[in-house]
Amino acid sequence: MGTPVIIAGDVGGTKTYLAAFDPAAQGFDPLVEQRYQTASYPSAGALLKAFADETQIDPSRTVLGVPGPVHQLPVRAVNLPWLIDPSEISAVLNNTDVHLLNDLQATSYGTLVLEPDDLCQLNEGQRDPKGNIAVIAAGTGLGEGGLCWSEGRYAAIASEGGHATFGPSSPLEAELWHFLNERYGHVSWERVISGHGLAAIYDFLCERHPDRADASLAPEAEQSDRADAIARASLEGHSALAVTALDLFALLYGREAGNLALKLMSSGGVFVGGGIAPKILAKLRDGRFMEGFMDKGRMGEPLAAIPVHVVLNDKTALLGAAYWGAQF
Structure with a gap:
């Protein structure tokens, strides 16, 4: 894709949603979206790599809402046996910029665009x-x-x-x-x-x-x-x-x-x-x-x-x- 694309994600203890968005578009309709069983993957990096491989998305930026405090990296996920490391995720996504939000921060921002x-x-x-x-x-x-x-x-x-x-x-x-x-x-x-x-x-x-x-x-x-x-x-x-x-x-x-x-x-x-x-x-x-x-x-x-x-x-x-x- 010629235009910048954002990968956005909601990482949950049970399921994870990943999607690609055009940041310049009006509204927030995903270009592509997938749902995964979180426990089926050994790490966040493995999950993001699977998404990128399946969709052939090469993101300019990746933003994930994750279950746990994000003030200290890597993030030890709550209710999930993962250490979520932005550098690991970046490495499998061609060194894209990766930013982590607490899952409730992500939900909070999401309330601003609800219908x-x-x-x-x-x-x-x-x-x-x-x-x-x-x-x-x-x-x-x-x-x-x-x-x-x-x-x-x-x-x-x-x-x-x-x-x-x-x-x-x-x-x-x-x-x-x-x-x-x-x-x-x-x-x-x-x-x-x-x-x-x-x-x-x-x-x-x-x-x-x-x-x-x-x-x-x-x-x-x-x-x-x-x-x-x-x-x-x-x-x-x-x-x-x-x-x-x-x-x-x-x-x-x-x-x-x-x-x-x-x-x-x-x-x-x-x-x-x-x-x-x-x-x-x-x-x-x-x-x-x-x-x-x-x-x-x-x-x-x-x-x-x-x-x-x-x-x-x-x-x-x-x-x-x-x-x-x-x-x-």
Whole structure:
């Protein structure tokens, strides 16, 4: 290709999206896009080489959103046995410029280019067009980040807030904390608000009510995705404990989203991303999430003025990496 081309990527613990973009084009429609099972490759370099070989793309720049802190290179990926080294990636891509973003930085930038159909509103609020924006995303793990207005445009804020300590707010949540503390030691928000977290909440409830446990949802049932199975059992009304588990999950998800909104004072809005939210949209819309979000005592009223949206587009981090490559 004669024109400069950016390779953008969203590297996840389960799957990775890679795509090529023309930075001079209007909008962010990929020239070519591929999806990969991340664990099928021994390194990020091997994965990028496979993409370049398959597509015959020779990029002028490569920007990847990766799961982990990027302030020190190489990046030790979270929930993935990789050291992600920009120099290794550059070497397999004809010495192209390689830049790494934290995955939530990429997702945050991606929210800037979403279309209305990519979003589902949970709270209307009143958006400050230059206000801080909070982004929280539960999937394999829990990502947290945001955007702040600086020098005429938004800049993403990197964070590993999902690993901050979980704090219970009720006797039931205190019991959950003790259960998780015995299982893991330190109990982070990611231990609660993630796919593994939903499964752990269900296990906790089964321990409290063993007579109501569903054998098909037990760990030994070897479901390919226990969290997905528990969520479906809840939404379809097949398991009373699954219903309770998803109710508690949605409440806690909202509570931590509200915590992040307060920390950033995100008058520009809150975006709920990640792979779980679109799958449990009916639950997030039933009021439980916003109940947790606004359960902040005297600060509940300011939070009620913040717009909250679920991100439905699963390519948001990919779009954000492309946006960064074209704009910065």
